[in-house]
Amino acid sequence: MTELAISPLNPPILPAATGNYTHGVEVTGGRRMVFVSGQVPWGDEQGRIPEDFEDQCRMVWRNVLAVLSEAGMSVENLVKVTTHLSDRQYRAANSKIREEVLGDHAPALTVLICDIYAEEWLLEIDAIAVG
Numbered sequence: 001m002t003e004l005a006i007s008p009l010n011p012p013i014l015p016a017a018t019g020n021y022t023h024g025v026e027v028t029g030g031r032r033m034v035f036v037s038g039q040v041p042w043g044d045e046q047g048r049i050p051e052d053f054e055d056q057c058r059m060v061w062r063n064v065l066a067v068l069s070e071a072g073m074s075v076e077n078l079v080k081v082t083t084h085l086s087d088r089q090y091r092a093a094n095s096k097i098r099e100e101v102l103g104d105h106a107p108a109l110t111v112l113i114c115d116i117y118a119e120e121w122l123l124e125i126d127a128i129a130v131g
Contacts, residue, residue, distance in 0.1 A: 002029035004131065006079060008106060019095055020102045021109030025079045030130035034071045038084070038124040039063035040117075049120050053090050056122045057097045064125055065101075077129040078107040084124040086116045094123065 009024030010017050017023050041049050041056035043063055050056050068074055085094060094111065107127075116124055 004029045004031075006077075006130065017106065020099045020106050022106045023108070025108045027079055027130045032071070032131045034068065034073060034077070034129040034131070036064055036067045036125075036127040036129065038126040039067070040121045040124050042121075053093050053122050054097060057090075057094060060123055060125050061097065061101045064127055068127075068129055071129070071131070073129050073131050075102055075105055077131050078102075078105065078127055079130050080108045080110075080128040082110045082112070082126050084112050084114050084116055086114075086122045088113050090122060 005026075005028045007026045007028070008017075008022035009026055010022055014023055039060050040063075041059045043059060050059060065075065068077060081098075083094060083098070085091065091111070116122070
């Protein structure tokens with residue numbers, strides 16, 4: 001059995017990747033893939049959705065990590081993360097919280113500014129992990 005290796009791909013002709021991401025990710029030796037559906041700020045005990053972006057963002061990451069944990073994985077298994085923001089004003093807060101969650105781990109990353117299914121949701125995150 002080949003050991004799992006997740007390697008960053010940062011071609012020298014591209015600007016340096018900053019902010020907890022890499023331009024690409026090569027996975028070798030992986031045996032399982034987990035596709036995390038778009039997670040939204042829904043899931044506290046009372047079914048409330050936080051109004052504050054930072055609280056919503058932390059709740060969404062909690063939900064992503066819960067799916068990974070259910071598969072016996074962690075943030076270190078993430079190879080691709082896509083974040084959908086409802087407004088450009090949330091970019092800095094999103095980056096700050098993502099860096100807190102990911103630490104030194106740097107998956108491939110996409111951030112989009114777009115409409116989101118429910119108006120009260122300020123973001124949605126989907127992801128791909130390998131193990």
